[in-house]
Amino acid sequence: MALRSGPMSRLLLPGRTLIQRFAYLFLLLGAVGLMLVGKADVVLVERARTAVIDATAPILDFLSRPAAKVAAAIEDVRQLWDLRQEVDRLRQENERLLRWQQAARQLESENAQLRELMNVVPEPGVRFVTARVIADAGGAFVRSLLVNAGGRDGVRKGQIAMTAQGMVGRVAEVGDRQARVLLVTDLNSRIPVMLESSRERAMLSGDNAERPRLQYLGTNARVEVGDRIVTSGHGGAFPPGLPIGLVASASDWEVRVQPYVDMSRLEYIRLVDFQLDGILLEADRSLARSPGRR
Amino acid sequence: MIAVSLSRSLDRLRRVTPILSCFLMVLLSVAPHGLPQFQAVSPDLAMMTVFYWAIYRPDLLPNWAVFVVGLFQDLLGGVIIGLNVAVLLIVHYVGLSQRRAFIGKPFVIAWVGFLLVAIGTGIVFWVALSIMSGTIVIGRAVLFQYVLTFALFPVMTWVLVRVHRYVVG
Numbered sequence: 375m376a377l378r379s380g381p382m383s384r385l386l387l388p389g390r391t392l393i394q395r396f397a398y399l400f401l402l403l404g405a406v407g408l409m410l411v412g413k414a415d416v417v418l419v420e421r422a423r424t425a426v427i428d429a430t431a432p433i434l435d436f437l438s439r440p441a442a443k444v445a446a447a448i449e450d451v452r453q454l455w456d457l458r459q460e461v462d463r464l465r466q467e468n469e470r471l472l473r474w475q476q477a478a479r480q481l482e483s484e485n486a487q488l489r490e491l492m493n494v495v496p497e498p499g500v501r502f503v504t505a506r507v508i509a510d511a512g513g514a515f516v517r518s519l520l521v522n523a524g525g526r527d528g529v530r531k532g533q534i535a536m537t538a539q540g541m542v543g544r545v546a547e548v549g550d551r552q553a554r555v556l557l558v559t560d561l562n563s564r565i566p567v568m569l570e571s572s573r574e575r576a577m578l579s580g581d582n583a584e585r586p587r588l589q590y591l592g593t594n595a596r597v598e599v600g601d602r603i604v605t606s607g608h609g610g611a612f613p614p615g616l617p618i619g620l621v622a623s624a625s626d627w628e629v630r631v632q633p634y635v636d637m638s639r640l641e642y643i644r645l646v647d648f649q650l651d652g653i654l655l656e657a658d659r660s661l662a663r664s665p666g667r668r
Numbered sequence: 669m670i671a672v673s674l675s676r677s678l679d680r681l682r683r684v685t686p687i688l689s690c691f692l693m694v695l696l697s698v699a700p701h702g703l704p705q706f707q708a709v710s711p712d713l714a715m716m717t718v719f720y721w722a723i724y725r726p727d728l729l730p731n732w733a734v735f736v737v738g739l740f741q742d743l744l745g746g747v748i749i750g751l752n753v754a755v756l757l758i759v760h761y762v763g764l765s766q767r768r769a770f771i772g773k774p775f776v777i778a779w780v781g782f783l784l785v786a787i788g789t790g791i792v793f794w795v796a797l798s799i800m801s802g803t804i805v806i807g808r809a810v811l812f813q814y815v816l817t818f819a820l821f822p823v824m825t826w827v828l829v830r831v832h833r834y835v836v837g
Binding site: 423438508 | 700732734738740744748750758761764800801803
C-alpha cells in the first residue's frame, strides 16, 4: 500500500519541529488540565457532555437505525436455524406461563382483598417513557447507554431503566432530547439488593464485567447458584422487589450475578418514574422536580 | 464565477475531510451495533484514523484538531474527560514524528508501528483510568478492545486510502 506523500516536507524543518513539539506539550498539558477539571467540577463536565450529546443526538439516532436493522437481520438468520426447537420451547413455556398467570391472578385478587382489610397506604403512581437506545458509549471502560428520550419527554435523573425481563440501570444524566443510562454492570453502579428467597441484604456493585459482584453479604448468609436477586429498596433510590438477575457463581470470596437482561442487545428500554429520589442530592432534587430545566 | 467559487468550496471541503473523517469515526464507534458480547470491545476507530492522517497527510490534520476530536470522543463516550485527548495526541505525535519510517514502505511496517502505538496508549489509558477511578479496572476487555483495533487496522487503512486518493487527492 504505497502512498503518495503530500506537500508537507516543510513540516520536518528543524525550526518547525521545535514549535510543533512545544505545541504538543502545551496540548498535552491541556489534556491533563481537563482531567483535573473533570475530577474537580463534575457539574461542569456533565453540562458539557449533555450539550454535546444533545447536539449529536439526531446524528446518533440516524446512525443507530441501520445498525439495529443489521443486528435484526443477523438475528433472523440465526433464528431460522433452530426455528422448530424454538417453537417447541415457546409452546412449553407458554403452557407454564399460563399456569403462572392463573396463579398470579388469584394472588392479585387475594392481595387486593388483604390490602383492603389491612388499610395499606397505596404506593405512588408509576409513569414510564419507552425510549430507543441510540448509542452504547464507553467501550471497555464504562457501561452506559444513550437513549433518545430526555427532559422534554419527562425523563428525570434517577429514574429506573427496565425491560420486561428486569432492571437495566438508572438514568444518570438528562439532556433535552437524550438521557444517559448507567448500567448495573458499570464500575460506578451500586444497588442495594436482597436474595429473594432468604431476604438476605447485600450490595450489587458493578465492575465493568458482564456479571456484577454481590458485596457486603452477611457472614452467615447462604448463597446458592440460581438464587434470584431483587432490589431491596434500601436508601430510597429503587423500589423494592425489582428483578435484577440470578446468582451465577458463588464461592467463598466472590459472588457474581448474571443480570436477566442481555445488556449487549438492548434496543428499547423503559425509563420508569417510581417517584423516588433517595440518592439525589438536595440540589439535584430541585432540578429533578422542576421540569424543563437541566 | 460560480464555477470558481464552487471549485473553491469543494477544495475547502477536501481539505477538511481528514478532520471530518475523525469526527465521523468517533460517532460510528459509539453507534450501537447490537452484536452480542461485542459492546465492551468496540474498536478505537478514531485512533486508527488519527494515526493514518498523521502519517500520510499531517498538514490536513493539525494537532489542535486532534485535541478537539479527543475532547469530542471523551464528552460523547463518557470516559474521563481529557484521557482520549492525551491518547490521541500521543498517537498523532508518534505517527507524525516517525512518518519517514512508514511512507513508501510495505504496509506491514505501518501495521507493526500501529501495534506498538496501540500497546503504549493502551497502557497509558489503563493506568490513568485505574488511578482516576481508584480501583484496578479489569484488563481483559481492554485487551480485547486493542486486539480488535489492531486487527481492524488494515480494513480501516483500505477505506482511508480510498478516501485519501479520491476525495482528498
